[in-house]
Amino acid sequence: MVRIKDIAREANVSEGTVDRVLHNRGGVSKHTEQKIRKILERRNYSINPVASALASKNKYEIAVLIPNYNDTDAFWKAPYLGILKAAEEIKSFGINLAIYNFNQFDPKSYLKAFQKLIKTQPSSVVFVPMFLSETSQIVSQLETQNIPYQFLNIDVENHNNLTYVGQDSLMAGTIAGKLMHLSATTNKYLIILSRENRTDNNAISKRVKGFQDYFFKNKIEHATHTLKVDGFNNPLNLTQSVNDVLKEHNDISGIFVPSSRISAVANNLNNSAKFTLIGFDNTPQNVACLQRETVSFLISQKPFEQGYESIKIISDYLSKSKKPKQKIYLPIDILIKENVNYNDMSQNLFEEDVTI
Amino acid sequence: MVRIKDIAREANVSEGTVDRVLHNRGGVSKHTEQKIRKILERRNYSINPVASALASKNKYEIAVLIPNYNDTDAFWKAPYLGILKAAEEIKSFGINLAIYNFNQFDPKSYLKAFQKLIKTQPSSVVFVPMFLSETSQIVSQLETQNIPYQFLNIDVENHNNLTYVGQDSLMAGTIAGKLMHLSATTNKYLIILSRENRTDNNAISKRVKGFQDYFFKNKIEHATHTLKVDGFNNPLNLTQSVNDVLKEHNDISGIFVPSSRISAVANNLNNSAKFTLIGFDNTPQNVACLQRETVSFLISQKPFEQGYESIKIISDYLSKSKKPKQKIYLPIDILIKENVNYNDMSQNLFEEDVTI
DNA sequence: TATATTTGCGTGTTCGCACACGAAAATAAA
DNA sequence: TTTATTTTCGTGTGCGAACACGCAAATATA
Numbered sequence: 197m198v199r200i201k202d203i204a205r206e207a208n209v210s211e212g213t214v215d216r217v218l219h220n221r222g223g224v225s226k227h228t229e230q231k232i233r234k235i236l237e238r239r240n241y242s243i244n245p246v247a248s249a250l251a252s253k254n255k256y257e258i259a260v261l262i263p264n265y266n267d268t269d270a271f272w273k274a275p276y277l278g279i280l281k282a283a284e285e286i287k288s289f290g291i292n293l294a295i296y297n298f299n300q301f302d303p304k305s306y307l308k309a310f311q312k313l314i315k316t317q318p319s320s321v322v323f324v325p326m327f328l329s330e331t332s333q334i335v336s337q338l339e340t341q342n343i344p345y346q347f348l349n350i351d352v353e354n355h356n357n358l359t360y361v362g363q364d365s366l367m368a369g370t371i372a373g374k375l376m377h378l379s380a381t382t383n384k385y386l387i388i389l390s391r392e393n394r395t396d397n398n399a400i401s402k403r404v405k406g407f408q409d410y411f412f413k414n415k416i417e418h419a420t421h422t423l424k425v426d427g428f429n430n431p432l433n434l435t436q437s438v439n440d441v442l443k444e445h446n447d448i449s450g451i452f453v454p455s456s457r458i459s460a461v462a463n464n465l466n467n468s469a470k471f472t473l474i475g476f477d478n479t480p481q482n483v484a485c486l487q488r489e490t491v492s493f494l495i496s497q498k499p500f501e502q503g504y505e506s507i508k509i510i511s512d513y514l515s516k517s518k519k520p521k522q523k524i525y526l527p528i529d530i531l532i533k534e535n536v537n538y539n540d541m542s543q544n545l546f547e548e549d550v551t552i
Numbered sequence: 553m554v555r556i557k558d559i560a561r562e563a564n565v566s567e568g569t570v571d572r573v574l575h576n577r578g579g580v581s582k583h584t585e586q587k588i589r590k591i592l593e594r595r596n597y598s599i600n601p602v603a604s605a606l607a608s609k610n611k612y613e614i615a616v617l618i619p620n621y622n623d624t625d626a627f628w629k630a631p632y633l634g635i636l637k638a639a640e641e642i643k644s645f646g647i648n649l650a651i652y653n654f655n656q657f658d659p660k661s662y663l664k665a666f667q668k669l670i671k672t673q674p675s676s677v678v679f680v681p682m683f684l685s686e687t688s689q690i691v692s693q694l695e696t697q698n699i700p701y702q703f704l705n706i707d708v709e710n711h712n713n714l715t716y717v718g719q720d721s722l723m724a725g726t727i728a729g730k731l732m733h734l735s736a737t738t739n740k741y742l743i744i745l746s747r748e749n750r751t752d753n754n755a756i757s758k759r760v761k762g763f764q765d766y767f768f769k770n771k772i773e774h775a776t777h778t779l780k781v782d783g784f785n786n787p788l789n790l791t792q793s794v795n796d797v798l799k800e801h802n803d804i805s806g807i808f809v810p811s812s813r814i815s816a817v818a819n820n821l822n823n824s825a826k827f828t829l830i831g832f833d834n835t836p837q838n839v840a841c842l843q844r845e846t847v848s849f850l851i852s853q854k855p856f857e858q859g860y861e862s863i864k865i866i867s868d869y870l871s872k873s874k875k876p877k878q879k880i881y882l883p884i885d886i887l888i889k890e891n892v893n894y895n896d897m898s899q900n901l902f903e904e905d906v907t908i
Numbered sequence: 909t910a911t912a913t914t915t916g917c918g919t920g921t922t923c924g925c926a927c928a929c930g931a932a933a934a935t936a937a938a
Numbered sequence: 939t940t941t942a943t944t945t946t947c948g949t950g951t952g953c954g955a956a957c958a959c960g961c962a963a964a965t966a967t968a
Binding site: 553555556557567568571574575577599600602603604605606607608609610 | 923924925926927
């Protein structure tokens, strides 16, 4: 590998001069700069990132704002783990990471966590823009302070975010529609929403729109009934309302839950074998349903990779000035009983830390 | 971050002594070793990989043996790109990589490329064990020379390979069966094999077995007709034999091609709309068929990631002594028209190298 | 022409770790 | 007790790049 020293020798200048050219520090005559640039090109020099990282005095702080998770609603654990993995990898490159949590149902906690975050004056912020108006507030604070920011998992249009890392929710919904059409025995479907996240989390509404789109665009007759429940954490309530609807509309053969909580429906259905259930995300509960075949398909959005990639991207942006694409759409995974066990790459590839 | 220097100071020893403990170099009294180990533990020390890589004199050579690719049979391009990406990442960690190619239909070229490879005495070999008996020869050479080796994409049992990185072909076939059953209108299917890769590449036969398994295990009646063609590169021949069979067995509604060449079938079918076609791998040609809906499903095996992960794994093994799992099964992707464009992460996440 | 200022560039130190060399201390052999 | 040997450990150098310091040459000002 070519080193600065080699370039310097060939150009008959000192290492310092080459360094000045490499970093556009100025203070080099046009003549020598040209000479050095030519040699850099010809020898195909690139900075050794390892040595560069060690020597660099630049330190960056990335702040992450993400909903917390618990046992009943485990979705946010996977992105969290991906973030941690990336943090580990970039730590020795002088990039540190701080994670701030909020309650995904409480806009106040979202703002509060952000206020705590912004006090640390991070170099960049990666966050899940869960609530619309609060997000506007946050964004304007970030922009006045000139802090680059990135949206994770949820996309909000008309902001100057560096990137969005997540799924194309519209298309994910369309795929749910296609699978439903393929699998269900009638063309009458039930869509179950929670009042809680209906207004703000527009990934959910995009999924529903995509679902309907599939039928419209392919000119397939269908009918949907939409049920709004008070939340998925009250089994009695849920059981009652869902089964009531199903009794009333007894030609419904498919149930679509455009959030990550389909397991709550599957586990409280009177006669689940009669229905095709399609939902989102490979949470442990959902995967269990897939395996016992009460759910037919899960659409998954590579949550682990979302976390991991978002951090790697912002890290490359900060330390190597690599400009990412504006939208980074991750794969739309179709999960069934047979492939779900192979899908999660967040598990270690290595044996328990054995030193050989 | 805690440094060796910090540990040394706390233990009242020199940095050299801490270093000896960290690398089990010996020459440290039991007493001081214990003392140092305790402090390392308590301070949660871990080696700074960046500084370590820079200082280390250890250089490793990884040799890769992989089929070449061309425009009509592009499957091996994706693993190749994954390998290149990984090579780039580990280069500055003192790990170099050499790629050797062979013709996937010519065992002689396989052996010949290996003989050239082994002369360079690499630290480790990653290869695609395409032919059975030749693979045995290769393996015994590697084992007598004590060179750790890894299988990529194709798994061969009863060898002491460090890992296999690829797909669970049996399960992938089962999934093809399930999708076929879901999608095709009758339970009569055609399976098309090529004589060329029939004997040696056992991924293909495992896929076929998995396909049949789905119906047996779920007690679903079905019948398959198997057609062996002379290769997929002769369109006239292929068209003739396939359409002949379909005319003769006019209740066939699904065609399963357990190799990466389903596009050759799809593009030469008289009445493709009548059939559900299921094949493997997201080659450009196959993806085109998916998009024009002549193929219904592709099972994909994350070829890019196979290449990438295999190199990262062997790199961690060599430079950090991390022992990988014996089988690393990558996700079994179900691709349809709607999600195929989102599936390939080998494309850059960044804009054309813009320096901002 | 003499002095001040700017431009262009070389030198030296530092980052955290790996590893070689050799000195002091401990132990064994004489 | 003296000498030889082994054990234990400290010191110093280098990996490649980043960056501060400051000297010399070139140019500007008096």
